[in-house]
Amino acid sequence: MIAITGASGNLGKATLSFLLNKTDAANVVAIVRDPQKLDAGLYAGLNVRIADYEDPSSLESALKGVDTLLHISASGMGEEALRQEANVVNAAIAAGVGRVVYTSTLCPVEGAHFLAAAVCRNTENLLRNSGMDYVIFRNSMYLETIPLFIGSAMDDGQIYYPSGNGKVSFASRLDIAEALANVLASPHSENAVYDITGAGAWNFADIAAVLRELVYPDAAHTDIPAEDYRNALQNFGMGADEISFYASMADAIRAGEFKGINPALENLLGRKPLTMADYLKSLF
Numbered sequence: 228m229i230a231i232t233g234a235s236g237n238l239g240k241a242t243l244s245f246l247l248n249k250t251d252a253a254n255v256v257a258i259v260r261d262p263q264k265l266d267a268g269l270y271a272g273l274n275v276r277i278a279d280y281e282d283p284s285s286l287e288s289a290l291k292g293v294d295t296l297l298h299i300s301a302s303g304m305g306e307e308a309l310r311q312e313a314n315v316v317n318a319a320i321a322a323g324v325g326r327v328v329y330t331s332t333l334c335p336v337e338g339a340h341f342l343a344a345a346v347c348r349n350t351e352n353l354l355r356n357s358g359m360d361y362v363i364f365r366n367s368m369y370l371e372t373i374p375l376f377i378g379s380a381m382d383d384g385q386i387y388y389p390s391g392n393g394k395v396s397f398a399s400r401l402d403i404a405e406a407l408a409n410v411l412a413s414p415h416s417e418n419a420v421y422d423i424t425g426a427g428a429w430n431f432a433d434i435a436a437v438l439r440e441l442v443y444p445d446a447a448h449t450d451i452p453a454e455d456y457r458n459a460l461q462n463f464g465m466g467a468d469e470i471s472f473y474a475s476m477a478d479a480i481r482a483g484e485f486k487g488i489n490p491a492l493e494n495l496l497g498r499k500p501l502t503m504a505d506y507l508k509s510l511f
């Protein structure tokens with residue numbers, strides 16, 4: 228059986244949909260905290276099991292009889308995320324899971340600016356030492372996060388973001404989901420670590436250039452001071468930890484941690500991934 232944690236989230240639901248086109252629903256387990264969040268009517272015959280990343284015994288029960296697990300990374304931060312992801316790996320070992328596919332982040336190196344990198348690095352190491360087979364998807368940023376990054380620029384073309392000239396090899400979450408489903412439905416092969424990126428990398432001035440072509444003739448990127456960005460997030464009502472998390476993303480982009488390009492996604496899909504320009508075109 229193939230199980231997916233975080234199955235009620237954006238990536239989980241998309242992966243489920245692709246997977247159910249390849250595999251009988253009776254072979255698939257959606258692991259969720261709250262089954263209401265999964266529109267189960269869309270997935271006839273699917274096994275739905277309840278578990279929380281904070282509750283090791285619920286995870287172990289949910290993983291009974293599972294051969295391949297898609298472990299979707301935690302949505303929390305810091306110690307909480309470290310603990311939750313370790314709980315999933317330990318439960319998978321205890322339940323006798325054969326292979327784990329894990330969604331990591333691009334460039335999870337020591338000293339990375341992006342705060343989630345330390346969590347992903349730790350979980351990758353746990354998997355390497357687990358005795359289970361593993362496939363690691365080191366995902367670049369989702370194209371679908373661009374509207375969140377650029378905020379009101381979706382309405383006026385003015386992007387204020389402290390990323391310098393830093394580029395991001397944005398990849399579509401749907402493309403990543405399809406590639407994950409392809410791996411999940413395939414027989415076990417060699418352990419693998421893939422850098423999952425778009426076919427190009429773009430800075431925020433490139434995004435502004437596409438907005439100029441598409442809709443706002445004056446669109447531009449202004450590289451604001453990091454402190455101004457932090458203040459804006461605070462005014463938006465974010466707490467200190469969340470502000471540090473988002474600020475670390477901008478620092479990571481500026482430092483080039485998300486600029487890497489790799490053909491792995493294209494190879495796993497057997498076609499070109501969606502580009503930044505085509506994604507933005509689909510929004511306007």
Ligand SMILES: NC(=O)c1ccc[n+]([C@@H]2O[C@H](COP(=O)([O-])OP(=O)(O)OC[C@H]3O[C@@H](n4cnc5c(N)ncnc54)[C@H](OP(=O)(O)O)[C@@H]3O)[C@@H](O)[C@H]2O)c1
Nearest residue numbers: 233234235236237238239260279280300301302367368369
């Ligand atoms: N590469 C990127 O640009 C990017 C952007 C955002 C996030 N991410 C990472 O990629 C992951 C998947 O992205 P996404 O867009 O699918 O995120 P999402 O929509 O926020 O989904 C997160 C999933 O994790 C589940 N979850 C959270 N806490 C849990 C817990 N304590 N126990 C069990 N399940 C729990 C959520 O369940 P509920 O539905 O019950 O809340 C949800 O199903 C995220 O979790 C994050 O690590 C990457």
